[in-house]
Structures are given as structure tokens and as C-alpha cells.
Amino acid sequence: MKKFNRRFFLKSLINISLFSLIPFKLKAFSLLEENCETTSDIQGPFYIENPPNISILTPPEITSNFLFITGTVYAKDCKTPIPNALVDIWHANKGIYDEKSNTYLNSDYKNDFYRGKVFTDSNGNYAFQTILPGKYLNGIIYRPSHIHYKSSYLNQNEITTQLYFEGDTSIETDPWASDPIAINRIVPLEEDAENNLHAIFDIFLDVNPEEIENTDLKENKIIESIYPNPINSNTIIHLNNTNITIDICDINGKIICKKENVENNIKITNLFKNRLPKGIYVLRAFKNNKAIDAKRFIITK
């Protein structure tokens, strides 16, 4: 029996209900200018200003079963990566926020785990090493496992939101995670051969592409964007260079396919003939046999 796919089901419902209300010309426009902007969510009471500038959020005694989260911060055109965007996250450990959260002013910040901020690299990418957050009670109902996010660019266009994980049985009863606007913030988890979990969360800020400052660090940037991601048959890989060799690896590093002299703006499905199983994959770009750029993408169905 075909597995029930809640993400697809909810997306279909949303699309049907919205599309039936707008005239044809607007429909055509919305297909071209897809609204990718990341939706917001509540901040909650556990945010602490000025978190440490770190990407490894786990204490030293944790040496396995990590959660690795990566993603790219994009502008409102859904495809222009934003370098130097701020990504600030915080979450509970096994079920509570770090005990120092409540007495932060008297605490040693170096011991305050599961919170931190990074700035995206020249390709708009960010990454964190942490653990899967535990659940905690909100009244008599458990909140689903979630990670709080704040993201902004040059101290403007800040978004505050939360990330949830597919298959979490507490999502349905949580008023924020079950809100239809959260659907693109419920992401799949993939487990690698070493029992680490991986997730991808791309963030789309309300920033005009022309407002993004040029940096001098773009020489290693080839893959502009992979969008939409999770991928579908319309997903395009935007490259900013020619004569590029591309390959695709699974999360354990096994190369699935390789293609030389890839043209710009190609459909991602042109890189592999057969359907790939659900999961997280890495697209790598090579020039002169040297891997110089990579981005992750998800297949969810």
C-alpha cells in the first residue's frame, strides 16, 4: 500500500484551496514567482541575546548520534544565495533548555550548549553540529522536537521561526507545528552509516537580490542554487560557470552518478535516469578535477 505522505497531502490541500480563488493570470505569475519565503513561528521564552559564534553546539562528552543541519540562506527570488547572513539557533536537549538559560546572567556562557550563531559562507551556506532536540511539555501536551531559528541579513529582514521533523507524532497536537504555514518547515531526517542524523533547512529571507553586497570570496562558488529543494521534476540547478563536472553522492559518500560538461540551468533529474530513493544527497561541482563547491538536496518521495 502506498505510504500516506502528510507533507504532500497538506501541500495539495493548500494549493487546491488557494488556486481556486485566484484568476488565471495570477496563477501563471505565482507559478513563475513561487512564494518561497520562510514562514515565521513563535520565538518562545528561551531565547538569549548574543549567543556564542559557534557551529558545534554539543558538549565535548557527546561523541556520537549527532544531528547535522545544513542549508542555504536565499533572497526573495528563491535562488540568490546570501553570504554573511546571520543564522542563530537554539533548542532543548533531552527535554529541557540548558539549565543555565534561566540564570544566564550569572552563568559562564562557554557552558551554555545547544545554542549558537553562524554567518553564511560566500555561497550562502550554513551548518551546525548538534543533537536531535527532545520534547518538553507545553501545559499537558508535548511540543514536538523543534529547533528555534532567527535569521537576518545586515541586521534587517529578520525572521524568527522553528524547524520540525517529519514523522514526529507530536506535530498533530501542536498548534504551531500543525499550522499549514509550517508545512515547509517539517523536514525529513536521514540517518547515515554511523547513526548520525542529517537534515537540510534552506531559509528564504525577504531580501531583494540587488541588496546583497558583493563579496570578494566568490571564486569558489559554482552552484548558485538548487530550487525547489526538496527536489521535484522541475528543480533546476543554477550554475555560474561552464564546463563543470557534477557528481551526486549519497549521505555516506557513495557516488551515484557523474556528468561532465554540464550546462547551466539544468534540470536536476537530467543527472540521473532512474528514480533515487528518498534521502539526502550531495551535489558536488568539479573544475579541473578538483571539487570546489557542494550543496545538499533532499528527495522526499
Ligand SMILES: [Fe+2]
Ligand atoms: Fe522551544
